[in-house]
Amino acid sequence: MQGNSGQRADAAGTWTLLASRNASRFGATSCRPMPVHDKIMTIFIANRPKARRSLGQNFLRDANIAQKIAGLLHITPEDRVLEIGPGSGALTGFILKHNPALLLLAEKDPYWAAERMRDGAGRFQVVLADARLLPWERFTLPWKFIGNLPYNIASPLLWEICSRASGLERAVFMVQKEVGLRMTAKPGTAAYGALSVWLQSFAGIKAEFTVPPQVFAPRPKVESMVLSFCPAKPEESLPGRRDRNFDPEALSRALRICFQARRKQLGVILRGLGARADVLEELGIDPQTRPERLSTEDFQRLSARPPFCDPPGLPLCSHRRKTSGACREARKNSNAP
Numbered sequence: 001m002q003g004n005s006g007q008r009a010d011a012a013g014t015w016t017l018l019a020s021r022n023a024s025r026f027g028a029t030s031c032r033p034m035p036v037h038d039k040i041m042t043i044f045i046a047n048r049p050k051a052r053r054s055l056g057q058n059f060l061r062d063a064n065i066a067q068k069i070a071g072l073l074h075i076t077p078e079d080r081v082l083e084i085g086p087g088s089g090a091l092t093g094f095i096l097k098h099n100p101a102l103l104l105l106a107e108k109d110p111y112w113a114a115e116r117m118r119d120g121a122g123r124f125q126v127v128l129a130d131a132r133l134l135p136w137e138r139f140t141l142p143w144k145f146i147g148n149l150p151y152n153i154a155s156p157l158l159w160e161i162c163s164r165a166s167g168l169e170r171a172v173f174m175v176q177k178e179v180g181l182r183m184t185a186k187p188g189t190a191a192y193g194a195l196s197v198w199l200q201s202f203a204g205i206k207a208e209f210t211v212p213p214q215v216f217a218p219r220p221k222v223e224s225m226v227l228s229f230c231p232a233k234p235e236e237s238l239p240g241r242r243d244r245n246f247d248p249e250a251l252s253r254a255l256r257i258c259f260q261a262r263r264k265q266l267g268v269i270l271r272g273l274g275a276r277a278d279v280l281e282e283l284g285i286d287p288q289t290r291p292e293r294l295s296t297e298d299f300q301r302l303s304a305r306p307p308f309c310d311p312p313g314l315p316l317c318s319h320r321r322k323t324s325g326a327c328r329e330a331r332k333n334s335n336a337p
Contacts, residue, residue: 058219059217060090060091060215061090061215061216065211066090066091069174070091070095070146073098073144073171073172074170075144076098077100078101079144080101081146082104082105082106083106084146084147084149085106085107085108085148086105086112087107088112088115089115089116091147092105092119092124095146103123103124104124104125104126105124105127106131107126107127107128108128108130108131131157132160136161137164139165139167140166140167142169143167145165145172145173146173149174149175151179155179155182158175159195159198162199163202168203168229168231170229172208172228174225175227176222176223176224176225177210177222180224180225180227181207181225183196183227184207187292187294189292194255194259196296197251198251199229200232201232201246201296202231203232204229204230204232205227205229206227206228207226208225208226209225210225211224245300246300246303250303250304251299251300251303253308254303254308257269257308258299259292262292263290266285266287266289266291270287273307275305279302280302283298283301283302285298
């Protein structure tokens with residue numbers, strides 16, 4: 001594989017940082033490069049340890065689907081690629097066929113991390129790490145991300161990646177179909193919520209195709225969906241906020257407050273927060289509108305007004321019951337409870 005030496009050095013430095021931060025936590029002792037086989041890896045998991053339910057493991061066994069997923073990432077010889085949760089290597093071999101400049105694998109399961117190391121990293125590196133703990137804000141240069149994500153971490157992980165990895169150039173992920181429908185949902189639909197607005201504020205999301213349960217081992221009870229992500233490019237950006245025309249913390253607050261009462265009218269919600277009566281009128285929003293009917297752009301504009309833009313004591317949003325890592329950190333920095 002050929003690649004720009006400067007890119008390799010920068011990416012290698014980033015990966016060394018990730019490895020050093022996470023290796024001791026997960027017992028990793030090495031992420032050294034090793035030779036890789038030229039042929040595509042066989043998707044074969046017989047005589048292997050049982051899938052770990054605690055890690056949400058369902059291994060893809062269909063080579064045609066794996067090849068199709070890898071192709072959607074549009075890999076070029078200049079690209080840096082991070083695969084999350086390679087597991088048995090279903091996607092890894094097909095990614096290598098596209099000859100990226102650098103391929104990095106992040107695997108939490110010690111067994112599969114060791115297997116990928118043994119397969120060889122002459123053209124890729126492996127680190128034993130939980131993707132949820134990676135410092136995504138350090139991915140500032142162009143990167144492409146890919147993975148068959150465990151159902152139980154897909155939403156919080158993508159919440160963090162899309163909002164914190166400013167170098168996101170393109171991503172392709174397989175998630176539970178129900179979650180994929182929420183991520184791509186449009187205003188006024190039952191699936192539309194805080195997760196929809198948040199992700200679509202940072203990225204354009206496309207539902208590529210549905211994957212049936214029978215192509216996995218063990219077989220899940222639900223269908224999966226493959227999604228592609230490209231960074232959103234607003235026409236204008238606020239000073240100091242690259243590629244954004246909104247404040248993420250303010251948007252987070254607005255989403256939390258509004259979708260906690262998604263069946264209430266916006267006028268009622270804002271009155272309860274002591275907001276000016278004419279805020280919605282100035283934005284051209286009917287006070288009788290419910291949160292589930294506002295567009296992503298409406299929420300961004302609403303978040304720029306009090307009480308969301310400078311609200312002492314108002315907590316940030318999380319798309320799940322437990323606050324996400326980014327929200328916890330932002331809450332700490334903003335002195336919110």
